[in-house]
Amino acid sequence: MPSALPLGDPAPADGLLPAGAADGAAGRPFSVYVHIPFCTVRCGYCDFNTYTAQELGHGSSRESYADAVARELRFGAGALLASGVPARPAGTVFFGGGTPTLLPSADLARVLDTVRSAWGLAAGAEVTTEANPDSVTPDSLAELARAGFTRVSFGMQSAVPHVLRTLDRTHRPERVGQAVGWARDAGLDVSVDLIYGTPGESLADWRASLEAALSYDPDHVSAYALIIEEGTKLAARIRRGEVPDIDDDDHADKYLMADELLGAAGYEWYEVSNWSRGESSRCRHNLAYWQGADWWGAGPGAHSHVGGLRWWNVKHPAAYQQRIDAGVSPAAGRESPDDDARYLERTMLLTRIREGFGIAGLRDEGRRAVAGLIADGLVDGTAAVRGRVVPTLQGRLMADAVVRRLLDF
Template identity: 55%
Template sequence: MSPAQPDGTRWPENGSLDPGLVEAERGRPLSLYVHVPFCRVRCGYCDFNTYTVGFGPGAQVGDYAPSVLSEASLAARVMAEAGLPDRAAETVFFGGGTPTMLDAAELSEILAGLRERIGIAAGAEVTLEANPDTVTRGDLRVLADAGFTRVSFGMQSAVPAILATLDRTHVPERVPLVIEWAKDAGLSTSVDLIYGTPGESLEDWETSVRAALSYDPDHISAYALVVEEGTKMGAQVARGELPSPDPDDEATKYELADALLGGAGYAWYEISNFARVSASDRASGRASTTFEHASRHNLAYWRDWDWWGFGPGAHSHVGRMRWWNVKNPGAYAGRLHAGVSPAAAGEILGEEERELERVMLGLRTSEGVELDGLPGAASGHEGGAGCPSVSAGGRVASLIADGLVDGAAALRGRACLTLRGRLLADYVTRELRGY
């Protein structure tokens, strides 16, 4: 959710969806996202739609649930009127901002309201993002009792100086404590790490990865820092107060993380996401994208599920339709109070856009994408196993030769990224799309 929303077509005030564009016959699963736009402190690198102040009734901590649930009622009505079948959500994700700025009772109220209005499937994954210093042992027990199944802690780094540069408010010692509390409550655990912070050495990054591993979470995300225009850090870099992240340094740090995580029993299932491999995963021979601890909500985006995003600035995607809400929390709450959809604008995705996204998103996962039908896979000669993609002179053959695409997977008809390929995923996508 960058500061500037994309251009788009004005959305109907009643929020209606075109029955001809929702593609109900495809039977895609449904996911829900709840954006909580409140933070205690706005981190210098963050360009998400977040605020450190409230905006009045329905748009402030302690009084936010009615607005979200009003949108949930609208969503249920709109999807039914568009002819979509009843679908209980397979995943729910509370993100932000800092969702744990809301107390456990308000978060539980929202989850209960979503279950009542839209439905949450038995065995659904329900994730909450949390800052380590805005959650207590008691909170986590209440949330687990309410139906949350997973918590993702914003660890970012184990080095105090790096946390200070990122404007994080917790101390490193808090992270293992909250992970222990979450495990005791029966919740699956995940930690987020960021690499490439100005001033971070390779040793700093190794310290952070090894610390995260020592806490034995079920899942670890490792994201490269991107300095966004309009942020505090963006201004600091522009003024020369902080150095800009170095892509080569970030590549080295990613390779280190991959080695350390792989050696500790975690497998990548998406470029920035690693799941702990359980004994049942090994026994069943499951692919990494179906590992017990892989985030099903993350995979929902990469697999082109439908999702509805609730909250200021949240994006939604149903069939070929995509739209986004107004960003100001007061305007969001006001529109819902007036019985009007909070959607600001949207777009209708064409077949070419859908296909590009399918390749781009699918390629980011360890299962990759089918080569059949991709422009960059055709070369006019038959390759191994009848696959034209690996023949001499083809783009895929070049990608294999360059160490970007796995040759054995290509012979089976799929494009799967190597470690080097993960670092150049955008380039591989362009090649496969024939650009």
């Protein structure tokens, strides 16, 4: 089942932000996230807020979903203006899920048009949709490109059939190359997402997946370590002994292999789990999250952030549709983290990216820890001389330990 929403304060039905959330907004970037919660099947490792047709129940449907999200986007634009937040064009828009491309391309285009009319798109805006390789066609991708999408991120995960079966992925390995070719023909930039550390995946399997991904010549590659979430089918299979548990040493070996092969092919890391063909191919939307930009998140379970205020929508599509039909905010709760919580989050996020964390922004305990981290080979000494905490390759492997030491945990 999808993970639970956080606790928080009640969110007002009118969606208005408290005084102070608008301060400095004109100087902050703005993005939009659109959550599409539909999947054909639930993958065994997934605890995202997604639903198959059988799980949806009454009160929501794919057919009415684009209209509901468009209504939330218009509501959001009005609520921000009424809260004193100046209108800013979206620099990035990201359709995630779930499988956004289970909706007709015309529906996705209509939602993007609503973003345009509600906030506008900045010049050169990055507009991404996630997609499963078996959920697109040449025509659907061409229609998305005509609508203004610039980028597609394919959930490849693996090129090895038995690994895909363990993950409950439905596409055939050869479909990925096909889908990438169609996206290229449509003029879209391409990212592929990989998962390493699946139970039963050997180092040779992982190398085969990396080499297959590189053969498609994507602009961007994400490689994530598999995390076993409680409540998922894969967690239950591991508990019953049907498949082996994940192994930290195996994860480390596979991360090192990914960095080696991707680096040799001309990709540079810019975040611990992400590599790109130069700065222009980085995912600007994810960078907006890591760097603390403002964003509106639309759809069930979507999270938003403006000026330090965070809020999140009700989870189930039926409850979401009910709020939208009533003309009230779909937010279930919100919070304004205190200075300590914001510092913790900023340290966790900025020490994962290539630009790093400015040493001047660290608290005393963090500044004192830098020399030891350099001595232990976890932080780049040259970058530190320039005033930035940037993890080395070993530091990326031990990112959590670097953060704990900077925070003196």
